Amino acid sequence: MAADKLIIFDTTLRDGEQSPGASMTREEKIRIAKQLERLGVDVIEAGFAAASQGDFDSIRSIAGLIKDSTVCSLSRANDKDIARAAEALAPAQRKRIHTFLATSPLHMEKKLRMSPDQVYEQARLAVRFARQFTDDVEFSSEDGSRSEPDFLCRVLEAVIAEGATTINVPDTVGYGVPEQYGAMIRSLRERIPNSDKAIWSVHCHNDLGLATANSLAGVMIGGARQVECTINGLGERAGNTALEEIVMAIRTRKDYYNLALNIDTTQIVPASKLVSQITGFAVQPNKAVVGANAFxxxxxxxxxxxxxxxxxxxxxxxxxxxxxxNKIVLGKLSGRNAFKQRLEELNITLESEADVNAAFLRFKELADRKSEIFDEDIIALVSDEEHAHGNEFYRFVSLSQHSETGEKPTARVTFSMDGAEVSCDGEGNGPVDAIVNAIESKAASQAELLLFSVNAITTGTQSQGEVTMRLSKGGRIVNGVGADLDIVVASAKAYLSALNKLQSKNEKLNPQI
Known part of the structure; x- marks a missing residue:
């Protein structure tokens, strides 16, 4: 018997970005989207168009660049959001509008403050409106796993009748248990007369560590044929279903699942490393498939x-x-053309030849200090280059630092602030503390440092250090990432990167499904 197709719907750029501090620039989102396309992801949820102008611009750019995957935008179940999503997706060869509305008694009463009849009508009309823009419309019943089955059947039957082609029943808060969740999907499909007119989808959160198990139960017990997931399981709270776990479970146990995939599995680790580097969320060593100790x-x-x-x-x-x-790809004798070709192979597109030349100069500087250059080094280098030329408010220039046993460490940091170069001194309990205190003497951000972590980009003592700084101020949480062979320099870059994100006024709405 021919294997059914399992659709992989990746929401790293939307739900994954809702991890505190994981916001990405347009260029970073484009780079990840290209890697997802290379991976063979069927649907890329590129963002939530109505959340901010930045999200809208990112979705529109991705929609114009991606050819082999469907590009999707999330929207709430109202005409304004849906029209905004349609506008952002206009350049896409294949596009999907994904609209959602909560259906659980708790969410309807406490969050929406709507009656079940009002929710039913709004869901139905939202799908009808979305169908004016595309034939590919997905409807999600937010908090579906805690919704009353009779009401859920009524709503989902209606949205299918209005033209929804994918029905997603999310376990929004990670409350589901595999057997129960799978049986719920199966029951809905059996009870709803027109259920065969849509593809059924699962979207599970990992609050109890059951996201992958619940998703696979939804597929095997419930008959779902789309799984919504993220690279590295990135996502709000404990995260989402991990793409790499679903894909490799289906592939490794094909004898049991008998499902076909479009995924090029050799692109899983490159995708994992790219997302980790851009977001500053390091992958735990014992993480399945993509952890450093996995093999x-x-x-x-x-x-x-x-x-x-x-x-x-x-x-x-x-x-x-x-x-x-991550084999050695280049060295200090490599020329510009070889470097440029490697950028293309890594799906990195710089805006101009001047940007390529600047990145190449940084590569040569790095090659003089580090004999073996890996793909991860190039990714980090280009990211640094984009930050340096991104019209950012703060930009690292140089530093000197002194530490001695029995003496308090000191640091002198030079950086540009709104185009003007400043130098400042600081001391602290350690070299990083001294650097932060020096920068704060001029920046005066008064942000709270929530996280400081150091991760080796590759192996060996010559590896670049990748530092993540997570700052909080006024309810906003941001991650800053910096990379350098000197982890003290990387720390300064990371702190300034985080300050730049705090400086940005782009606010986002964070719907969660």
Missing amino acids: AHASGIHQDGVLKARDTYEIMRAEDVGWAA
Whole structure:
């Protein structure tokens, strides 16, 4: 029997971006979207067009660039949001409007303050309006896993009748249990007369660590044929279903699932590393599929078994998910054309030849200091280059720092502030504390530092250090990322990067489904 197709709907750029501090620039979103297209994702939810002008612009840019995937925008179930989504998606070859409305008693009463009849009517009319712009309309019943089955059947039957082609029943708060959630999807499909007119989808959150299990139960027990997920399981609170886990479960256990996928699994690890680098959310070492230890064997018994027969302890091959992708690609003798070609292979597009030349100069500087250049180094380097030329309020120039046992560390930092170069001094309990205090003596942001983390971009003592600083101010939380061979310099870059994001006035709405 021919395998059914499982649609992979990636929402890294929308739901993933709702992780506190994970907001991305338009250029970063475009880079991730291109990698998702290379990965073979069927649907890319590029954002929420009505949230901000920045989101609208990002969706429109992605819609004009992506050819092989459907580009989707989220919208609330109202005409203004839907029209805005349609406008942003206009350049897309294949486009989807994804509209949502809460259906659980709790959400209807406490959040929407609407009666069930009002929710029913608004859902129906929203889908009808969206169908004016595209034949591909998805409807999500927010907090679906806690909705009353009879009412959910009534709403979903109506939106299918109005032309919804995908029906998503989200486990919005991660409350679902696999067997129960799967049985609920199956019951809805059996009870709703026109259920066969739409593709059924699952969207699960990981609050109880059950997102992947719930999604797979929705597929196998419920008959869903679309899974909504994110790279690295990125997302609000405990995150979303991890794309890499769903894909490799389906692929590795094809004997059980018997489902077909469009995904090029060798692009999973490159996608994971790109999203991690851009958002500043490091992947835990023991994370399934994409963690640094996912294919490491410390036990002598395991090592012996793998050497004798790989499948004794490995159910997947590391190279099948892209772990071989970070081989040395360039060195200090590499020319500009080789560098430019590698940028193209990494789906990195710089706006002008001047930008390519500037990035190449930074590459040569790095190659003089580091003998082996990996893909991750190039990604970090280009990201730094974009920040340096992004008309940012703060920009790192240089620093000197002194630490000595028994003495309080000091730092002198030079950076530009609104185009004017300033130098400042600070001291602290450590070199990073001294740098932050120096910068704050001029910036005076009064932001609270929530997180400071250091991650090696590649392996070895020559690896660039990637620093993430998470700041909070006035209810806003932002991540700043900086990379350098000197982690002290990387820390200064990360702090200034975070200050730039706080400086930005782009506010976003954060609907959650």
